[in-house]
Amino acid sequence: MSVKARDSYHHGDLKTALIVASEEIIRAEGVEGFTLRKAARSAGVSPGAPSHHFSGTKGLLTAVAIRVFKHLGAELNVLPSSGVPAQDLRTQALGYVKFAARNPGLFRLICRVDLIDFKDPDLMQASFEAMTSYGHAAAAYFGHEPPELSKRVFRPHMASATATAHGLAHMVIEGRPALFLDTPDPVATFIETMLPSILMATWPD
Structure with a gap:
């Protein structure tokens, strides 16, 4: 779990933690290397959290794109x-x-x-x-x-x-x-x- 994502999560902003974690994955591995499971693991949350908060992959990637x-x-x-x-x-x-x-x-x-x-x-x-x-x-x-x-x-x-x-x-x-x-x-x-x-x-x- 990245420091940025962990800090955001500990402050109660789970959505931001997932966005930051996803951004870091894409920086390192490209969008081809991105998965919801990786984002959840990097943010230190349950595998179902990204889908729950962003309605699936497209929702989370759209939030990353906004950033x-x-x-x-x-x-x-x-x-x-x-x-x-x-x-x-x-x-x-x-x-x-x-x-x-x-x-x-x-x-x-x-x-x-x-x-x-x-x-x-x-x-x-x-x-x-x-x-x-x-x-x-x-x-x-x-x-x-x-x-x-x-x-x-x-x-x-x-x-x-x-x-x-x-x-x-x-x-x-x-x-x-x-x-x-x-x-x-x-x-x-x-x-x-x-x-x-x-x-x-x-x-x-």
Whole structure:
């Protein structure tokens, strides 16, 4: 049982303990290594506790995904703004890819529409808030109004901007830089030396 999960449980917050324990399992083993039984064991509770408190695997993984989106938002929404739309969009995209590189298992989780409930109101709120600065940067670059949670309409510019960073993030966590970089740490080399140029070519000043 992890220290974080144990501390949360001892303070009476069993749901948080299970969420934290699940996050730690996914960090270490990926979402493929996650099971409700492992989460219960890590949190030091009965095997039936996760299903009782979260109505099964999808409910618990949705709660973990909400927490992951909050982690993502905490990083992206504090990145510096230069006032130059292209530069701000590149900064946001770089932050997005770096987050994925540091948290591959958790990043994969928030992309799995089959494992989490994307219609959950709390998840929708958390995912929108996580991308607030990204959305504002993209809107400024393309000359549009920033997205609103209450107006869930298709915005081609936002889809394009998100897809670019999303694709680069998956390229990184799948180890693709190793195909063309013969360095001890191809991912770090790619992020430090090549990614800024790719983003500059995608969204020039």
